[in-house]
Amino acid sequence: MNLSNTQRVDAFEHFEVWQSVCSQQDLVHDSGVVVWLDGAQVALFYLPSAEGKTLYAIDNHDPQSGANVIGRGLVGNIKGDVVVASPIYKQHFRLEDGSCLEYPQQRLRVWPVRLNDGVVEVGVA
Numbered sequence: 001m002n003l004s005n006t007q008r009v010d011a012f013e014h015f016e017v018w019q020s021v022c023s024q025q026d027l028v029h030d031s032g033v034v035v036w037l038d039g040a041q042v043a044l045f046y047l048p049s050a051e052g053k054t055l056y057a058i059d060n061h062d063p064q065s066g067a068n069v070i071g072r073g074l075v076g077n078i079k080g081d082v083v084v085a086s087p088i089y090k091q092h093f094r095l096e097d098g099s100c101l102e103y104p105q106q107r108l109r110v111w112p113v114r115l116n117d118g119v120v121e122v123g124v125a
Contacts, residue, residue: 023119059098
């Protein structure tokens, strides 16, 4: 298992079902790409130069605008939190837990994600 530029895989050992969604080569450094997973659009963010966790999976649907655009948002850091700014209304979502900094009642779904021998896998169970 290739663990370079990713979080420790054993943190998600309790997930029994991992679904392959793309290859590591499909990811864009410091940006998002969107994959289809069981009827949902999932935005994957690959941050290989970040300390600690480098891969995130979060809902692509922006609850404020109703558009599927989160994967096109800009990634940044606000007060130590890794966030993505929605491209439409610019609200910020924490990649770690999906919470919105400006509107605490809004939250995006997050999925466990890992790199496994160059393949991106998302936990689905």
